[in-house]
Amino acid sequence: MNRIFADLLNGKFPDIMSLTWGFVDVRDVAMAHVKALTTPQANGRYLCAGEARTMREVVGILKDNGFGNSKLPKMGMDSALGDKFALLAAFLQPKGVKSYLKIHIGRTPRFDHTKVVTDLGLEFRPVEKSITDACNDLAKLGHVKAPQAV
Secondary structure: HHHHHHHHHOOOOOOOOOOEEEEOHHHHHHHHHHHHHHHEEEEEEEEOOOEEEEHHHHHHHHHHHHHHOOOOHHHHHOOHHHHHHHHHHHHHOOHHHHHHHHHOOOOOOOOOOOOHHHOOOOOOOHHHHHHHHHHHHHOOOOOOOOOOOO
């Protein structure tokens, strides 16, 4: 996801597309591992995915947290017509980008993390915090511009 955040903040996305991503904070994944090892009733596999957010929502989160002066996409193409245009434009993209867009445009990831929450007592961080923390780290490392005070 850090690549997507950097690409959003550095103007690589020309517009807001119908993309939806599943998010989980790496700190929550680490805690899930610890809890799985230390919880006696832990059993089987655990899906560690917090929440899904659309590209439009992610752009809003970034703007609300001081990243609005960057090159975030502004034009909304997250519609049925925009999806058709994005799928056509995907053919002009490099192989990996083309296949990513063809698979993900207009689709929403669905997952159920009930088991990791109930069995292990894991509480996921708010996705807004995870996104802003990740982008602040990207800014500290020089990959994106630092946020402006909100």
